[in-house]
Amino acid sequence: MKLRVAAAALLFTASGASAGDALEHELLIFGSAEGAHVPESSLTTSDTRSETFAADILLSLQRGNASLLGEYLLTDHEGDLERFYLGWEPSSHFNLSVGRFHQPGSVWNSEHHHGQYLQTTITRPAAENWEDDGGIIPQHVTGALVESDWDLPADRVLKFAAGGGLIPVLEPGGLEPFDLVHPDAHQHRLGYQARIALQADPFGESGAGIVFAQEDIGVRDGPLPKLPPLKYVDFTLAGAYATWVHGDWKVSAVGYYVDAGLTGTTARDSDFLTGYVLGEAPLYRNVRAFVRWENTSHVRDSPYLEFFPAFVNRRTTLGVRWDFLRKQAITAEVAKARNEAERFNEYRVQWSAALL
Secondary structure, three states: OHHHHHHHHHHHHHHOOOOOOOOEEEEEEEEEEEEEEOOOOOOOOHHHOOEEEEEEEEEEEEEOOEEEEEEEEEEOOOEEEEEEEEEEEEEOOEEEEEEEEEOOOOHHHHHHOOOHHHOOOOOOOHHHOOHHHOOOOOOEEEEEEEEEEEEOHHHOEEEEEEEEEEOOEEEOOEEEOOOOOOOOOOOOOEEEEEEEEEEOOOOOOOEEEEEEEEEEEEEOOOOOOOOOOOOEEEEEEEEEEEEEEEOOEEEEEEEEEEEEEEEOOOOOOEEEEEEEEEEEEEEEOOEEEEEEEEEEOOOOOOOHHHHOOOOOOEEEEEEEEEEEOOOEEEEEEEEEEEOOOOEEEEEEEEEEEEOO
16 A cells, blocks of 8 residues: 555656656654653543654655655654645645645644644644544544645735545544545545635744634544434634744734534534643743643533543643754643643653754
8 A cells, every 4th residue: 555655646746747857855854752740540642651752754755846745753652644645836826735634724733743843842732632642623634735825015925725635533532534554434524624824924933814624523433322323523613823923032822613513412512712822932042931821611511522531621831942952952841731530730851853
């Protein structure tokens, strides 16, 4: 299966270019090692492991208007083909991709993806966690993605992204994305996502935007036996975000409204608000401090969130990051958190780097 996917991708890349176009390539590797102390719990996810080692490998190929990107994440507890898509870029302002990608409706993951070095904090906001870390929002989509941008006066840029395709399925352990290496489309339904953003300048981080997603999350193996047979989750997400950067200072705020109807059951629809605010400030030379506050409303009134008992619905995080040598960083983080079962503290230390 892997060989057939790679061969088809290379054939597509070659067919989208003229004979005179050279094949360009880029390899990026992000590495990280983390030690954590969190309370032992029956609600353990990979996000609460005491030790985690990871290598995030990205390979991109481009020939003329055609491109290929693959991302493979290898950790001490898993290995997964996170992204794999073929792209066609007829102009510098438009790109069409087909394959598995990160859905554009997630603010955090659209900026940082899987590279730990790319984010200041060690942990992600709970609302932005990946599916195998107990994430409550579908993050990986297999289908088509369109991205475009328009130049505006005063160097501003309007960006648009929209995607659609097979979304994760809900299982007893949480959400499970469609696997390209071992494909099984059983109960995987379609979903659609979009993001519109206005940036203050083409290469800066300051800006604001809105996101939207409409997805029918299929169900496998009956996650909640106490309910009548659940056919699917009618999942709708709408959100807004803003980021302000001035020198080495940064403030970001993200808010999502989620409505999740459990089709086929007598349970009431789940609707809740979730979001976070992140602030970063310089301390000394290459040392930065950060604070993040997360909160989720109406947790106890949401049947959908019962599928995710380890979901952290409130957390305050403080930390310090030191960038040293060439593209390496040491980060320390402490947090006070809670889920529906318990309150607890988290202590983490991480080394991260852009190795290539």
